[in-house]
Every structure is written in structure tokens, then in C-alpha cells.
Amino acid sequence: MIKAIxxxxxxxxxxxxxxxxxxHALDSLHFSGVNDVRVxxxxxxxxxxxxxxxxMKDVTQMCxxxxxxxxxxxxxxxxx
Amino acid sequence: xxxxxxxxxxxNCEYDTQHAFEKLGAQTQIVWHKDDSLPSDTDLLVVAGxxxxxxxxxxxxxxxxxxxxxxxxxxxNNGGKVLGxxxxxxxxxxxxxxxxxxxxxxxxxxxSKHHTxxxxxxxxxxxxKLNNGDIINIPIAHHDxxxxxxxxxxxxxETNNQILLKYTDANGDVKNxxxxxxxxxxxxxxxxxxxxxxxxxxxxxxxxxxxxxxxxMLQGFLKA
Numbered sequence: 296m297i298k299a300i301x302x303x304x305x306x307x308x309x310x311x312x313x314x315x316x317x318x319h320a321l322d323s324l325h326f327s328g329v330n331d332v333r334v335x336x337x338x339x340x341x342x343x344x345x346x347x348x349x350x351m352k353d354v355t356q357m358c359x360x361x362x363x364x365x366x367x368x369x370x371x372x373x374x375x
Numbered sequence: 376x377x378x379x380x381x382x383x384x385x386x387n388c389e390y391d392t393q394h395a396f397e398k399l400g401a402q403t404q405i406v407w408h409k410d411d412s413l414p415s416d417t418d419l420l421v422v423a424g425x426x427x428x429x430x431x432x433x434x435x436x437x438x439x440x441x442x443x444x445x446x447x448x449x450x451x452n453n454g455g456k457v458l459g460x461x462x463x464x465x466x467x468x469x470x471x472x473x474x475x476x477x478x479x480x481x482x483x484x485x486x487s488k489h490h491t492x493x494x495x496x497x498x499x500x501x502x503x504k505l506n507n508g509d510i511i512n513i514p515i516a517h518h519d520x521x522x523x524x525x526x527x528x529x530x531x532x533e534t535n536n537q538i539l540l541k542y543t544d545a546n547g548d549v550k551n552x553x554x555x556x557x558x559x560x561x562x563x564x565x566x567x568x569x570x571x572x573x574x575x576x577x578x579x580x581x582x583x584x585x586x587x588x589x590x591x592m593l594q595g596f597l598k599a
Contacts, residue, residue: 305478309523312481312554361440364433364469366476367523 297342297350300373303363304335338362347374376401376597379417381447381463383408383438388424388460388577395577395589396421399597408441419456419596420447422463424516424575434477434519435465444470456500456596457569461517464561464571473564473571474532475524480517481554487516489585490552492560492574493543496536499567500598504591510547511588513574515560520573522555522562529556537563540572 305311311333318332340357342350354372363370378396382389382405393403404414408427413420427438438444444466451457451472459467467473480486494502494509505511524532532538539561544550551558553573561572576589 309478310481310554312479312483312521316483361432361436364436364476366468366525367478 297344297347298375299340299342299350299354300375301338301340301354301358301362302335302371302373303338303358303368304333304370305367306369309367350374376418377414377416378403378419378421378596379414380405380421380423381408381443382406382423383425383427383441383466385427385429386423386425386462388462388575391575392421392423392460392577395580395593398580399590399593401597406443408438408443411442411446413443413446413450417450417455419458420450422447422457422459422466423577424461424463427462427466430462430519433465433469434462435467435469438462438466439470448472451564451569454566454568458501458596459569459571460575460577461520461573464573465519467569467571472569473562474528474537475522475556475562477517477519477573478521478523478554479519480521480552485516485518486520486552488514490515490574491543491545491550492540493547495538495541498536499539499563499570499595501563501570501592501595502539504595508547510543510545511592512579512586513576513588513592514578514585515552515574516578517553517573520553520555522559522573524556524559531565532559532562535565537565537567539563539570540574 313334579589
């Protein structure tokens with residue numbers, strides 16, 4: 296079994312309002328030295344295969360079709 | 376004139392939409408998302424507002440895989456007229472029938488209030504009863520209404536007169552409630568048969584309830 300961890304976040308250049316709000320909150324809490332905050336989501340999939348090539352191909356297709364909206368979001372896939 | 380209105384789990388504006396079109400004299404039919412075809416005599420297909428599939432993952436993201444959506448895509452590609460209101464707009468962008476995407480509002484709040492809009496392009500069936508520059512008052516009610524499109528996409532929208540409406544104040548000056556690119560409230564596809572907007576014209580049908588500016592918008596479709 297392979298576990299796929301998919302991280303979806305807004306593309307660079309697309310304003311991340313949640314990230315901005317969190318950054319602002321961190322500033323109010325006096326956490327200095329934070330240059331940028333981006334908020335994304337993580338989707339964890341358990342796959343019924345041991346073939347990493349197949350897993351990567353399948354999960355990439357899942358991201359393109361559903362898990363991310365590639366108009367505004369990027370995705371990264373990690374297999375463990 | 377027969378209007379078909381789609382209903383997904385979580386849709387909540389289908390009966391308002393039905394009421395609005397029936398008030399204008401159209402016949403209506405509500406179609407459940409599990410149907411794999413549309414009534415063959417459909418003159419206008421409306422993807423009504425609400426929270427299809429609880430807005431899980433992203434607004435409209437799961438609805439685009441409902442059985443009925445294949446028929447919707449086919450209908451639109453054959454030139455059928457499609458109107459997506461609010462969540463319906465989100466579904467149509469997710470399904471690739473309209474360009475761009477709807478993000479979380481910049482202020483992160485759900486916004487529910489009347490808002491003034493300016494008509495940008497009326498050379499389409501949806502807005503032909505209005506004039507360019509007209510200011511209309513239509514309610515908005517959304518959490519994810521922040522329209523995004525990249526620079527090339529925006530140029531294309533402008534070149535092809537695909538921007539329908541912008542959020543403005545009562546004088547027509549830009550007043551952007553949600554952070555949308557160029558304050559865009561609604562767009563259409565290049566062929567001008569698929570329309571999407573975040574504001575709710577079906578909630579602006581009676582002046583005693585705040586505005587009847589939605590009447591002229593929906594009337595555009597009725598000549599068919």
C-alpha cells in the first residue's frame with residue numbers, strides 16, 4: 296500500500312487572503328520575522344498498489360481532474 | 376419557453392428561480408442531478424444557487440461530476456443557453472464551461488446584501504434588455520465570489536466583450552465587495568450562450584422586496 300500526500304495551495308501570484316489574515320494575526324501576537332504565510336490544504340490518500348510509477352500517474356490525474364483547480368491552485372504529490 | 380433548473384444535493388435557490396421564471400410566464404422543470412439527460416424541449420438551462428455538496432473541497436468541484444453534467448456540457452457545446460447563478464457560476468467554471476475561477480472573498484466573510492452593479496456588455500441575450508452603463512441593484516450572497524482569471528484570460532474577456540457585469544457604487548464607480556479581478560460580477564463564454572454571475576437576479580423580482588431589477592435580466596431569455 297502506498298500513501299500519497301497531496302498538498303494543494305494557491306498559485307504564486309494569486310492573492311491568498313487566508314494566508315494574509317494569518318500573517319496579520321501572527322504579527323499581532325508579536326511573532327516577528329515571518330516574511331510570508333500561505334494557507335493550503337492537505338489531502339491524504341491510501342492507495343491499493345505498491346507501484347510508485349502507477350501511483351504517481353493516478354494521483355496526478357486525480358489532481359488535474361478534481362483535487363486541485365489548476366486555474367488558481369498548484370499541487371505537490373509525495374508518496375510514502 | 377421552457378426553463379430547466381438543476382438541483383444538486385445542497386442547491387437551495389431552485390424554487391426561487393422557478394418562481395422568478397414562472398412569474399415572467401415561462402414553464403419550468405426542476406431536474407435532479409442524477410438524471411443523465413435534460414428534457415429535450417429545454418430552451419434555457421439554469422444552474423441554480425446554493426451549496427452543492429456542501430461546497431466540500433471547493434465550491435462546485437464535486438457537482439461537476441454529477442451524472443447530469445455530461446448532458447449539460449453537451450447541451451452547452453451545441454449552443455444551448457445556460458445560466459449559472461452564484462453556486463451555479465462556480466459549477467460552470469469548475470466544469471470548464473466558463474473561464475476563470477471563484478476564490479474565497481478577500482475579506483474572508485460571507486457577504487449577503489444588496490449591491491449595485493454596472494452593465495458592461497449588453498450585446499448578448501442575457502442583458503439585451505438593459506443598456507451598457509446601466510446601474511442595477513441585485514442581492515449578493517456568497518463566500519466564494521472572488522473572481523480570478525489570469526492576465527491573458529482577462530485580455531481575452533475584454534476583447535470578446537465577455538465581461539457582463541461589474542460591482543460598482545450607485546454612480547458607477549468601482550466598489551469591489553469581494554476582491555474580484557477588475558471587480559467582475561459576471562461573465563459569459565466566447566460563444567455567448569453560457570452565462571455566469573454571482574449576484575442573484577431571481578431575488579430581485581419585486582420592488583416591494585427591495586428591487587425588481589432582476590426582471591429585465593431574466594426577460595432577456597424569454598423571447599425564445
